[in-house]
Amino acid sequence: MLLTRIMKRVLAGAALSLFMGETRADYALNMPRGVTPLSQDIYDLHMLIFWICCVIGVIVFGAMFWSILQHRKSTGAVAAKFHHSTKAEIVWTIIPVLILVAMAVPATRTLVRIEQAGDADITIKVTGNQWKWRYDYVNPGFGLDGGFGFFSVLKDDSNQARQVRSGIDPRTVEHYLLDVDKPLVVPVNTKIRFLTTASDVVHAWWVPALGWKRDSIPGYINESWAIIQEPGTYRGQCAELCGKDHAYMPIVVKAVTQDEYFDFIGEQMVAAASESAGADREWNKDELMEKGGQVYNTFCVACHQANGQGLPPAFPPLAGGAISTGPVDGHIERVMNGKAGTTMAAFGPQLGDVDLAAVITYERNSFGNSTGDIVQPAAIRAVRK
Numbered sequence: 001m002l003l004t005r006i007m008k009r010v011l012a013g014a015a016l017s018l019f020m021g022e023t024r025a026d027y028a029l030n031m032p033r034g035v036t037p038l039s040q041d042i043y044d045l046h047m048l049i050f051w052i053c054c055v056i057g058v059i060v061f062g063a064m065f066w067s068i069l070q071h072r073k074s075t076g077a078v079a080a081k082f083h084h085s086t087k088a089e090i091v092w093t094i095i096p097v098l099i100l101v102a103m104a105v106p107a108t109r110t111l112v113r114i115e116q117a118g119d120a121d122i123t124i125k126v127t128g129n130q131w132k133w134r135y136d137y138v139n140p141g142f143g144l145d146g147g148f149g150f151f152s153v154l155k156d157d158s159n160q161a162r163q164v165r166s167g168i169d170p171r172t173v174e175h176y177l178l179d180v181d182k183p184l185v186v187p188v189n190t191k192i193r194f195l196t197t198a199s200d201v202v203h204a205w206w207v208p209a210l211g212w213k214r215d216s217i218p219g220y221i222n223e224s225w226a227i228i229q230e231p232g233t234y235r236g237q238c239a240e241l242c243g244k245d246h247a248y249m250p251i252v253v254k255a256v257t258q259d260e261y262f263d264f265i266g267e268q269m270v271a272a273a274s275e276s277a278g279a280d281r282e283w284n285k286d287e288l289m290e291k292g293g294q295v296y297n298t299f300c301v302a303c304h305q306a307n308g309q310g311l312p313p314a315f316p317p318l319a320g321g322a323i324s325t326g327p328v329d330g331h332i333e334r335v336m337n338g339k340a341g342t343t344m345a346a347f348g349p350q351l352g353d354v355d356l357a358a359v360i361t362y363e364r365n366s367f368g369n370s371t372g373d374i375v376q377p378a379a380i381r382a383v384r385k
């Protein structure tokens with residue numbers, strides 16, 4: 001009964017995967033070929049070793065089954081009585097050694113190639129944070145000015161749906177837990193060097209289509225590289241297991257043509273310029289509240305919750321909080337410097353003056369807090385000095 005049910009499931013799955021090109025990839029048993037020369041090298045190596053193992057398996061099991069059949073008792077087989085054969089010992093040592101050496105040559109060649117991150121055209125620093133990635137275009141390539149960067153955070157619809165009792169069916173969310181607000185944008189056919197590190201705990205940056213995964217560790221910088229050959233959107237995840245929210249910091253890499261890449265860099269520069277212009281002017285309360293709400297929903301909501309009630313005792317409420325309704329200076333200090341030994345990170349180095357001013361204003365006037373205080377970007381800048 002159960003068996004037939006399982007068989008039906010398997011057959012239905014097979015039929016489905018035959019007729020739907022898209023789902024076929026989802027059901028695939030093998031690793032993906034990827035879209036970089038390196039990922040294809042790795043795939044080819046994997047297949048080579050796989051077939052060598054298959055051949056060895058067939059020979060060994062073939063010899064075994066043949067011997068069992070040929071020398072079975074019912075045909076009157078009599079066991080040989082020798083012990084120790086130097087010839088046999090030599091043969092069964094040398095053959096495996098030769099096989100291992102033959103496998104080590106292509107494996108070493110691929111390993112060496114994985115490490116060759118030199119003479120890249122573009123350098124991007126990837127930093128793991130609780131629970132989001134940051135991408136800094138250390139050198140955007142093509143003689144462009146670098147230095148800008150941004151955070152890439154789980155997309156809002158996924159984040160809403162994942163909340164306990166959200167009432168939202170995750171199956172209705174496109175790319176559930178695999179989508180971000182701002183993808184990493186890179187050009188195709190360009191050698192990109194990734195420098196991977198972390199600011200708090202160990203993370204791991206993994207995009208299967210690129211063929212590799214790199215640990216991102218505080219205090220260390222790991223190197224890797226990719227030349228993406230096909231434009232497209234490639235999704236990945238933080239592959240670190242230990243820790244509560246690594247599952248909610250997905251990775252999206254958008255590979256575009258060089259022209260589209262130039263447009264993207266241009267947009268980033270305009271955004272950086274308007275951010276610094278914004279930091280120079282006075283903001284009114286409505287503007288700060290609107291901006292602050294966005295910043296809060298991106299950077300603070302995971303711990304302090306949308307209603308500001310937090311999740312005590314781990315994450316304190318901001319509604320009526322001693323700091324969030326106390327003196328403004330203390331509030332600015334806590335958000336900028338965080339609190340050592342807790343998960344409250346220092347947001348001073350992470351966020352700009354406008355974002356910090358806005359989110360602090362927002363916290364002081366939301367969730368039932370009504371201090372009426374307005375924090376201007378200039379106040380943040382004054383603290384930074």
Ligand SMILES: [Cu+2]
Pocket residue numbers: 128202203204238239240245246249
């Ligand atoms: Cu992580």
